[in-house]
Amino acid sequence: MPEALILRAGRSPFGARHGRFAQRHPAELLGEVLAAVLRESGTDPGAVDEVLVGCATPVGAQAANVAAAAARAVGGLSGVPASVVSTQDTSSLVALVRAVDAVRSGRCGVVLVGGVELMSTVPAGADMSHRGFGLPLTPTPGEAHLPPGPAAERWAQRHGVGRDWLEEVGRRSRRRAEEAQAAGRLAAELLSLPGGAPPNAGGDELLGAGEVAGRQLPEGLYSRDGLLTATTVAPMADGAAAALVASPAATRRLGLEPVARVAAAAVVGGDPGAGCGSSPEAARRAAALADVSDGGIGRVELAEPFATAVVNWEISCAGWAELLNPDGGSLALGHPQGATGLGLLARLAPALAALDGGGAGLAACDAADGHGVAVLLEA
Known part of the structure; x- marks a missing residue:
């Protein structure tokens, strides 16, 4: 093949x-x-x-x-x-x-x-408007499925994850992204587009001055005493x-030279009501398909729609926890949903060459319906 x-x-x-x-x-x-x-x-x-x-x-x-x-x-x-x-x-x-x-x-x-x-x-949610065409979907039997934000908050409550843990994830994402931008590492993933000098004058807009203060709200976003705040939800x-x-x-x-090889990929279904997707299982499956041990992974780029996604990996994939998003993630840069996954790949591919021995890396993402995707790249 x-x-x-x-x-x-x-x-x-x-x-x-x-x-x-x-x-x-x-x-x-x-x-x-x-x-x-x-x-x-x-x-x-x-x-x-x-x-x-x-x-x-x-x-x-x-x-x-x-x-x-x-x-x-x-x-x-x-x-x-x-x-x-x-x-x-x-x-x-x-x-x-x-x-x-x-x-x-x-x-x-x-x-x-x-x-x-x-x-x-x-x-x-623009495609879920009740003012649209047709009838609303009849809920399936069992536990009610919450929207993504409240579902993520419920997941945190059930797993004993406090606001301090989540807030630290959010602050760490921004700190790392700002350090990566200052060091010029984010430039490697940006394309040269019309209307901006390479790598596009201004860079990522949400890393602009003053953005942190505007997003750090003291109260929860989904309930007054909730766990998720603007620091722990990707804009x-x-x-x-x-x-x-x-x-x-x-x-x-x-006559071209590749920047990486796709060693394996996996898509794994999950529980829509869980509040966190199945990307950890997808990552383990991709690693098994590529016959790569836990120690063979040198970097993990994970989508961060909520800080709970990172905490889920810290709990489920403790061996890879220190490899997560070394240059920050969606909590800092923003989450343009349809582009986020390939954005992870754009960051991972050029970084592989700097890993010890060439190494391998994972790009992973979850969806609100519970499924998860992981792609394993090798230099």
Whole structure:
């Protein structure tokens, strides 16, 4: 079975909701990101066999196949089949897994994968409006399923996780992200887009001065005495990300050098009412598929929609806890749902070369319905 190689992965800066990207169309921003990945990898658009795009909420401006609209904006991709993958927060990582499957099966030689979410235009839950079409879904028997925030808070209560633990996770994420930005490490994952000098003037908007004070609310977000606060819930954000996946044969034919190899990937279902997803189990399964021991993992990039996601890993995967998000995560940078997964990959891929012995790393993400995704990369 052919291997799947990553030729380039990168992202736009993540903008604050109602910030720098608020007046952009999702397809326009995504098109610029797709074009940048092709350009920076040295790949001719004519070599692309398929485009797959993750988008958590494909309604409004993100409806009508935003993948095809973005592909049309990129010269040379207008005739390439393009489709949207929508699996909540995991959308772009699931799109990547499907791209890997397409390459490994031999069906495709090169797949361009994207992820986009402009939450200024299409906020979370916009596809769940009771003013929409049809009837509401009849709840399944058993325990009531809460929205993601209250469900995460209930998970923390049931596991004896206090606000101090969660707040430390939030502060640590921001501290690490600010240190990484100051050291120039975040620049490696940012693509050069029109309208900004590389790596896009201004960088990630939510790391701007004064943002911490505006987000640290003294009371819980979901109840007056609740555990989750604005420090421990990732802010909605705008952004796009992309990756180019290719077979070894296509890579040689194009004369390109990969930045990483996809050693394994796993998608694991979970309990929608649990309040935390199954990404720890997905990570263990991916490591087993790649025959990589716990000690063979050198870095883990985990989506942080809530601080509880990190605590879940600290409890469930204690051996990897010290490897989590060394340069911060969604709690600091923001969480453009459809782009977050590939954003993790864009950070992980260039960092692999710096690991001892080349090493391996994991990108992992959970969804509100309980499923988790993990992708294991090797340098």
